[in-house]
Amino acid sequence: MEKNISKKNISIITLLRSSYNNMTKSEKKIADYILANEKSVMSQTISDLAVKAQSSEITVSRFCKKLGFNGLQSFKIALAGEVFSKDELLSQEINPHDSYKTIAEKLFSSIADGLQDTLKLLDFEEINKAVDLISKARQICVYGFGNSYTVCKDIETRFMRFGIPVKAYCDLHMQLTASSLLTQDDLIIAVSHTGSNIDLLQSIELAHDNKIPIIAITSYMNSPLCKLADVVLHGMGREVAYKSEAVASRLIHMAIVDVLYMGIYQYNVDKGFANIEKMRAAIAKRRL
Known part of the structure; x- marks a missing residue:
């Protein structure tokens, strides 16, 4: 060669x-x-x-x-x-001359297919372990970079409603600081499409060495991140172009977060309902 x-x-x-x-x-x-x-x-x-x-x-x-x-x-x-085939490529890729309707059809189709694929791939015993870890955690730190950080912020916003201290970090130094200070009573949720981001792995390796529980949300089962995590939640989107990165997968990962959210709500319905009612009452004061 x-x-x-x-x-x-x-x-x-x-x-x-x-x-x-x-x-x-x-x-x-x-x-x-x-x-x-x-x-x-x-x-x-x-x-x-x-x-x-x-x-x-x-x-x-x-x-x-x-x-x-x-x-x-x-x-x-x-x-x-x-x-x-040419038809297969055209059906998956967004082309310069596609109408907005065609673009929407391709994107929505890839998201719908990805959700169905993920439903088949999810290990619900792992979901149960993740819900248990989240519900018992003293505090939660969520790590991610780039597009994955949007999922991290969604986790921060959603889980705050349960009264759990939760903070999302996309800065390596802050992640390393958290990984060095957290204890076994805390929890890290790491979100990564590929599970191979070098900076994220550095933060997670430190947390792993400190025996901090780790949940990974990722698209690839055999990634380096999966080898360091205690619980792995795998969701794979069908991307519409090979040169695009994690367009559908970002939404698939958010759907997995929704499953966790509902799981935690079921874990303690009374407390979850009471917190959500308090949140709604506070927000209602800011509406006309």
Whole structure:
């Protein structure tokens, strides 16, 4: 596999097959898996692919670079044009000339499909463990970056209604400070689409070392974040374009938060109802 092979002049499938004899044993495992699971690879992270191909993340990364790509994401973008038909690609991607109606149809369809997928993927024993941890926590810190932080703020706003001290952080220094000061009576909820954000992992590793309970809300089961969490809640959105990041998944993760919210409400209906009534009464004073 030469690094300077032109991707424009040869298909990815042909490139894999023609380079096969020159691959190492580990690289052949990766190639075999991709050739047998072309479409499945599209929704997998580097961690997922490494596990499925019985390899390591660094070997997958080197594999893609040897083929002439910057990494797995650019490899998948090139592969998508070959394994999906033109109609399949058009049905998933938002195009420059799409009408607002078409854009809405594509986005809403991907969200609806993602919700149904997540319903099948959710481990409800893990949901039960998460509700128990949240209900008993002395205080809760919620960590996330970028789009995931919008989910963190939603958690902060919703869970505050139960009288639980809760704070969302998107700053690494504040996360590290919290992870160093929290105790086993507290709780961290980490939200990450990929579960591979380096800054988030640094904060979570410190919390893990301090034996602080951790709940992860993420799209990928085999991510580094999942390996550090006590409870993993997995929700996967069907993205409408390979170059987009976590458009549907952000809403899927919020739906998981809604399930937790209702679970905590059921955990103590009387207290939850009383707090919500107090909140509504306070807010009502600010309306005309």
